[in-house]
Amino acid sequence: MPAEAQNPPAARSCAPVVVLDFETTGMSPGHGDRITEVGAVRIEDGCITARFQSLVRTGVPVPPFIRQLTGISDAMLAGAPPAEEVLAQLVEFIGRDALVAHNASFDRRFLDAELALIGAVRLQPVFCTVLLSRRLLPQAPSHSLGALVSWLGLPSDGVHHRALADAEMTAHLWLHLHQVLDQRYGFRQVSLAWLQKLIDRSPRSADTWLRSQTVEIVRA
Numbered sequence: 001m002p003a004e005a006q007n008p009p010a011a012r013s014c015a016p017v018v019v020l021d022f023e024t025t026g027m028s029p030g031h032g033d034r035i036t037e038v039g040a041v042r043i044e045d046g047c048i049t050a051r052f053q054s055l056v057r058t059g060v061p062v063p064p065f066i067r068q069l070t071g072i073s074d075a076m077l078a079g080a081p082p083a084e085e086v087l088a089q090l091v092e093f094i095g096r097d098a099l100v101a102h103n104a105s106f107d108r109r110f111l112d113a114e115l116a117l118i119g120a121v122r123l124q125p126v127f128c129t130v131l132l133s134r135r136l137l138p139q140a141p142s143h144s145l146g147a148l149v150s151w152l153g154l155p156s157d158g159v160h161h162r163a164l165a166d167a168e169m170t171a172h173l174w175l176h177l178h179q180v181l182d183q184r185y186g187f188r189q190v191s192l193a194w195l196q197k198l199i200d201r202s203p204r205s206a207d208t209w210l211r212s213q214t215v216e217i218v219r220a
Contacts, residue, residue, distance in 0.1 A: 014191045014219065016044040017127070018093070019100045019174060021167040022110045023070050025060050029113035034058035035083065036072050038090055039163030041171045042097065046178070048171055052093040053164040055080035070161045084118050091120060098192050102145045102170045104128035127192070129173050131199045135206035136180045145169055152176055181218075185210050190218040 019041045026033030035056050042050040055072070057080040067073050080086075101107040104126045112122055133143050140151055145166060149156050154172040159165035181187040194217065201209050 014189055016042060016049075016097050017100045017174070017192075018042050018095075018097045019167050019171040020094075020107050020111065020126075021101060021163045021170060022107050023066075023072060023161065023163050024110055025058075025062055025066055027106075029110050032060065033110075034060040035110055035114055036062060036066075036070070036077060037163040038086060039165070039167035040090065040093055041164075041167045042093075043100075043171055043174065046175060048168075050093070051164065051168075052090065054086045054089070056083050056086045057081060058083045072162075083114060087114050087118050087120070091115075094124070096124065098124045099126040100129060100170065100174050101126055102129045102166070102173070104130070125192070125196065127195060128199065129170055129177065132177050132195070133173065134203045135198055135201060136177050136184075138203055138206075145173070148173055181210075185213070187213070187215065187218045194218045 021039045022035045023037040024033050024035050035058065037055050038053065040052040041048055055077055057077050062072060062074050062077065099108075099111075099122075105128070108122075108126045111126075115122055129145075130143050133140065133148060137143075137148070137152075140148060142148070142151075146160055146169075148154075149169045149172070152173070154169065154176060156169055156172075157165060178190070181190060194213075198206065198210070
């Protein structure tokens with residue numbers, strides 16, 4: 001296990017974030033796929049402070065391979081609240097906080113598509129823990145969520161491909177990545193704008209760039 005995984009996370013970003021995960025009927029909302037479950041976790045001051053989870057009824061059948069992967073069936077969704085109700089609750093839960101997801105482009109596409117169906121638009125950025133982990137943990141054998149959680153020894157209940165469980169694991173990964181910034185580079189608190197600058201760097205140049213930064217810069 002990497003040395004930085006030994007202690008609980010202490011570092012944090014300056015602003016609260018909501019970690020988001022969707023289970024879906026497929027890979028692309030452009031091809032008619034819809035969400036089946038949403039899980040969200042709020043992080044404030046380096047701690048998980050709130051959770052949101054719901055199955056989602058859209059009327060789109062769950063393909064057999066998705067049912068096998070997630071355990072979510074059409075029968076389970078038949079009694080779930082409709083998408084417009086769940087999305088309204090999710091929007092209220094998120095508020096104005098920035099978002100975090102693992103492989104964020106996937107969740108961002110589905111979030112934007114579902115919001116469009118209720119006449120809403122996402123205004124906040126979505127930060128990707130895949131991209132951030134590739135810059136801070138280039139030595140990891142894999143940057144998939146399950147592999148990183150296992151390699152780092154992060155908390156997990158052993159459930160995968162369920163929205164709240166994956167959001168919780170992503171939240172612990174986000175906190176651990178802040179711990180790396182603290183223990184390796186001395187940055188206990190960083191701004192979200194600065195984190196985006198880090199993500200915009202190439203993985204190969206990230207370490208050199210990080211060592212050129214100062215505490216004043218990373219908080220700005």
